[in-house]
Amino acid sequence: MLIADCHSHCEHSHDSKTPARVMLDCxxxxxxGYLAITDHCDKDCQLIEGFEWVxxxxxxxxxSSLEKLKDEYKGKIEVGVGLEMGYYAPADGLYKDITLRYNTDVLINSVHLVGSKDCYERSYFDSGRYEAYGDYLRTVADxxxxxxxxxxxxxIGYVARKSPYEDRxxxxxxxxxxIDGILKAIIDKGKSLEVNGRGTDTPFIPEHGIVRRYRELGGELITFGSDAHNPDWLLVNYAQVVEALKAMGFKYIFRYLNHRPIGERLV
Ligand SMILES: [Zn+2]
Ligand SMILES: [Zn+2]
Known part of the structure; x- marks a missing residue:
């Protein structure tokens, strides 16, 4: 079974110091057999006051550097050339331009900022857990x-990574x-749900109940991403994710080349 990690970062991201080559070798x-390098493209931060430091x-x-590595590593590992785009509605046009201008394999759409607030800041949770998590989910729905x-x-579930609650x-x-609305929309639009190996109190996010519900609703397109910013975290919790997916009834796990989902049978 080809092992694919569809979400990782290298030194092209503001929060990683690792060369792409080191990530690939590791x-x-x-x-x-596949690694997508999906560095942060944070047009949200470019447009929101207070995030100019990003x-x-x-x-x-x-x-251009990833395309070269893709050729160089042919036969050793498939390289997914990608980005992780920080969703923010006013940045839609900027992201559209980027998706049209560059040849890519895989693009991840992620929510990091809710409105103009950062879920990594303690003050984000001033409205209380129910509102703060709910606002995050409404932004994911958008x-x-x-x-x-x-x-x-x-x-999905990123909001919990730095949340101050005991049960995060x-x-x-x-x-x-x-959540049903989000999952149904993902299915209707033919997108993939990412299972991210960097969980919060759980081995992965979205938590088990959300992923299982996706399957119940008919969701099939699913990817694994470690979200590694350094080599140590590559494929983190991969085996647990695969076992959980099989138990939930998923038959395939996917990777992307040229925006085409390629299924690998879960065995
Ligand atoms: Zn992210
Ligand atoms: Zn990431």
């Missing part, structure tokens, strides 16, 4: 409808209606 050493990715350099072509909805994980049972 992915090979860990047995991966270094913007040099897209030309990012894509992100699914983004007018640019993306492939995967990233890390965002669970299906807390917001069944909003």
């Amino acid at each position: 992915a090979i050493a860990k047995g991966a 270094r913007q990715i040099d897209l030309d350099a990012h894509f 992100s699914v409808q983004a007018p640019y072509d993306y492939d995967i909805i990233g890390h 994980a965002l669970k299906y049972t807390e917001y069944p209606d909003i």
Whole structure:
């Protein structure tokens, strides 16, 4: 079974120092047959006051260097050339331009900022858990409808990573209606749900109940992403994710080349 990690970062992201080559060599050493390098493209931060410190990715350099590595590593590992786009409705046009201008394999749409607030800041939770998590989910629901072509909805449940509560994980049972809407929209639009190996109180996000519900609703397109920013985190919790997916009734796990989902039978 080809092992695919569809979400990782290298030094082209503002929050990673690892060269792409190091990520690829390590992915090979860990047995991966595919690694998507999906560096942060944070047009949200470019447009929102207070986030100017976030270094913007040099897209030309990012894509040209990854294309070279893709050729160089042919036969050793498949390289998915990609981005992780930080969803923010006023940035829709900027993202649309990028998706049209560059040849890519895989694009992840992720919510990091809700309105103009960062879920990584303690003050984000001033409204209380129910509102803060709910606002995050409503933004995820908007992100699914983004007018640019993306492939995967990233890390649903991210809001919990820095939340101050004892029981942090965002669970299906807390917001069944909003989550059903999100999952049905992902299915209707032919997008993939990402299972992200960097969980919060759980081995992965979205938490088990959300992923299981996706399957119940007929969801089939699903990817694994470690979200590694350094080699140590590549494929984190991969085996647990695969076992959980099989138990939930998923038959395939996917990777993307040229925006085409390629299924690998779960065995
Ligand atoms: Zn992210
Ligand atoms: Zn990421």
